Amino acid sequence: MTMEALPTSSTAEQPEKVTFDRRELSAILRVYGFFVAAGEWRDYAMSFGREAAVFAIFRRSAEVPLYRVEKRPKLRAKQGIYAVIGSEGQVLRRGHELEAVLKVLERKLIRPVD
Template identity: 70%
Template sequence: MTVQPPTPFPPRPAEPQVAFDRGELNVILSLYGRAVAAGEWRDYAMSFLREVAVFSIFRRAAETPLYRIEKRPALRNRQGMYAVIGPQGQVLKRGGDLRVVLRELDRKLIRSVD
């Protein structure tokens, strides 16, 4: 019988993360695809943290995000867990239904294409 020596760095349990599920990503990426086709958006990034999942939208990769779509499950029963955040950090729309919240960006996209 061999005994394993104790490791100096025992594995830590994985931190719980908030993430977008497949349905939410389909809704977000559908809007993103339309905006890319219209020439408005060019890049995106996703962050999955302990309290929030963020989908950031960029006009160019080297800029700050034009918009952030956030999911905060802790706010589910208060303000709604989804939010669209503008470039200066202002909350443009918040609610419990992702499709309704994303209409804010859809409206801006339609206006800029006309």
């Protein structure tokens, strides 16, 4: 008599999507709003997958993203769950606290007065 494996539940087959919670999204949109008000950024897109949640920032909607704010839970114990990635794929900042990681973008808004 052979025993077949019992079917697994649907939650085991399909891992949950990674998303930004309300606090995280609020922090990201606060920085985004400053740049929109300054005329630097005009569009954004969000993507939620099994590995990461991504907030992509665009100067114009037809371009590649200038920056991506990523949340990758699997990196929580290593480099940090949050990262800001530049347009060419370079990691500008990575860390465990979203507000600290977003400071790399805030510095770009502050310019000396000519």
